[in-house]
Amino acid sequence: AQTVTQSQPEMSVQEAETVTLSCTYDTSESDYYLFWYKQPPSRQMILVIRQEAYKQQNATENRFSVNFQKAAKSFSLKISDSQLGDAAMYFCAYRSVHAGNNRKLIWGLGTSLAVNP
Amino acid sequence: NAGVTQTPKFQVLKTGQSMTLQCAQDMNHNSMYWYRQDPGMGLRLIYYSASEGTTDKGEVPNGYNVSRLNKREFSLRLESAAPSQTSVYFCASSFTASNQPQHFGDGTRLSIL
Numbered sequence: 001a002q003t004v005t006q007s008q009p010e011m012s013v014q015e016a017e018t019v020t021l022s023c024t025y026d027t028s029e030s031d032y033y034l035f036w037y038k039q040p041p042s043r044q045m046i047l048v049i050r051q052e053a054y055k056q057q058n059a060t061e062n063r064f065s066v067n068f069q070k071a072a073k074s075f076s077l078k079i080s081d082s083q084l085g086d087a088a089m090y091f092c093a094y095r096s097v098h099a100g101n102n103r104k105l106i107w108g109l110g111t112s113l114a115v116n117p
Numbered sequence: 118n119a120g121v122t123q124t125p126k127f128q129v130l131k132t133g134q135s136m137t138l139q140c141a142q143d144m145n146h147n148s149m150y151w152y153r154q155d156p157g158m159g160l161r162l163i164y165y166s167a168s169e170g171t172t173d174k175g176e177v178p179n180g181y182n183v184s185r186l187n188k189r190e191f192s193l194r195l196e197s198a199a200p201s202q203t204s205v206y207f208c209a210s211s212f213t214a215s216n217q218p219q220h221f222g223d224g225t226r227l228s229i230l
Contacts, residue, residue, distance in 0.1 A: 033216050045207065045221035052216060091159065104150075104175070105219060109159040 002027045004094050006108035013082045014116050020067075021077045021111045023092030033095045034068070034075045035105070040088040048090070051075065079113075087115040119143050123208050123222035130198045130229045138193040138225050140208030146220070147213045149191035151175075151183060153204040154224075160207070166191055167213065198229045 003026045013019035025034070036048040051059045051068050058066050063083075067076045079086055092108040121142045130136055142149065151163040152175075162175030166185040180202060182194045191210075195202055205226050209219040 035218055043205065043224045045209070045219075047218040047220075050216065050218060104162060104165065105160075107160045109157065 002029070002032075002094050002096065002106045004092055004106050004108040006090075006092055006111050008111045009109070010112045010114070012114040012116060013079070013086075015082055015084060017082055018078060018080045019082055019113065021079075021090050021092075021113065023075045023077070023108055025073050025075065025092075025094050025106075027073070027094065027096075029096060029098065031097045033097070034066075035093040035095065036064070036066070036075075036077045037091045037093060038086075038088045039091065039110070040085075045091075049077065082115050084115050084117060087113060089113070121208055121210055121220050121222035123206075123225050125225060126223065127226050128228070130195075130227065132198060132200060132229060134198050134229075136195045136198060136227070138195075138206055138208070138227075139190070140192065140222060141190045142208075142210040142220070143189065144210060144220065145188070146210035147188070148211050149185065150209040150211075150219065151181075151191070151193045152207045152209065153177065153202075154207060155204050163193065163206075200229050203227060203229045 005024045032053045034051045038046045038048050049061045063080045065078045089110045091110045094106040124139045147168045150165040152160045164183040166172045169188045184192045205224050207224050208222040211217050211219040
């Protein structure tokens with residue numbers, strides 16, 4: 001069974017600086033998708049970025065980018081030029097491509113990010 | 118552009134009471150999901166519906182039932198609420214394809230006394 005591990009329960013960063021949130025996962029599959037979601041205090045879950053395992057190029061969305069290391073099964077999120085609005089809980093998630101797993105998302109426990117002014 | 122709508126947003130129940138949480142999506146998604154979120158436990162899947170007419174158990178289905186009423190709506194029922202079911206409940210939906218993200222509702226904070 002697949003698992004997702006976020007080893008940093010809490011992180012903090014100074015406004016305008018860069019922070020990296022780590023995520024590792026365990027799978028025997030070769031094809032899958034990875035996601036980062038953000039959950040601000042408003043509680044809403046918001047997709048930040050996604051990565052297809054078959055793509056070697058790291059995904060980027062504005063100030064958010066990932067470092068995807070398939071062999072190491074690592075999927076870290078880098079937030080550049082951190083803003084106060086980035087303060088939130090960040091969840092890493094894995095999704096199988098195989099219909100037998102019904103393509104459910106497997107979630108990490110989250111990292112709480114504080115942004116200091 | 119409503120996305121995923123959950124009702125109610127807050128609810129307080131007494132032990133033993135029943136309750137149905139409603140969820141509707143207007144994005145023509147095939148798949149819908151119910152999660153609960155507890156401190157330190159992350160998101161745990163209760164039930165999901167891969168497509169209209171099908172439902173399956175997730176990680177923590179005990180004490181819950183679901184109904185996929187049509188393509189748009191997926192309800193979660195607590196038949197006899199217990200304090201252990203105090204949680205924040207999220208409904209989500211997605212297209213079936215694996216690369217499609219799940220879209221979430223705003224959550225329901227449920228307290229059972």
